[in-house]
Amino acid sequence: MNRADLKQRAKAQLGGSIFGSVWLYAVLVFFINALIQLVGGQIPLLGRVVGLLLTGPLSYGIAKMLLKQSRDGQAMNVAEMFDGFKDDFGGNFLxxxxxxIFIALWSLLLVVPGIIKALGWSMAYYIKVEHPEYTWKQCLDASTALTNGHKGDLFVLHLSFIGWYFVGSLCLGVGTLWVMPYHQATLTQCYHWLKSQQYSTYRPGGAV
Structure with missing residues (x-):
C-alpha cells in the first residue's frame, strides 16, 4: 500500500485545491455532520440515543457520497449525506x-484487540453502499476479508494524518474541517485499492 499515492489520489478526488469548490463542498458536508453530532451530544441521555440513531445512517450517506465523488469527480450534493435514512435505515443503524458494541467488548480485553477490530471493519460502510442487500454481519465479514493482511498498513495510514489534524487544530480547530475530507477521501481511495488487490467478489458466508 503506497500511502503517498493514495493521498495524491485523494487530493485529486477533492479537486486538488483546498479552497476549490469540490473540497469546500466536502468541508460543508463534514461540518454539518460534526454539528449534528455535537448538538446531539449536548443533550444528556437523549443525546446518546440520538447519536446512536444518527451516526449509522450519516456514516453510510457520507461513504456513499465519497464513493460517488471518487468516480465522477463532481462536488458533493449535501442532501445526499442523508440517504442513509431512506436507504435501509434499520440496516445502517444496526x-x-x-x-x-463489539469494538467496545474487544477493547475490554485490552486496547489493541479493539483497534484491530476497528481497522478490520473500517470498510463496512463502503461495502454496505455497494451491496445494500447485505446484513450488518455480512458487511463486517466482507470488511474483515477485504482488510486481511493490511490492518498494519491501515493503522499507519491513520497515524499519518495526526500531523495534519495538529496543524488544523492550531487554527481554532476550524482547520480540522479541511483535514476530515482529505482523510476520508484517502480511505475511500484505500477501499478502491484493497478491492483491486484481493476483493473481486464476496459471497456471504464464503471466502474471497
Missing part, C-alpha cells in the same frame, strides 16, 4: 450499533 451496522453502527453492533459494530460499536
Amino acid at each position: 451496522l453502527h450499533l453492533l459494530m460499536s
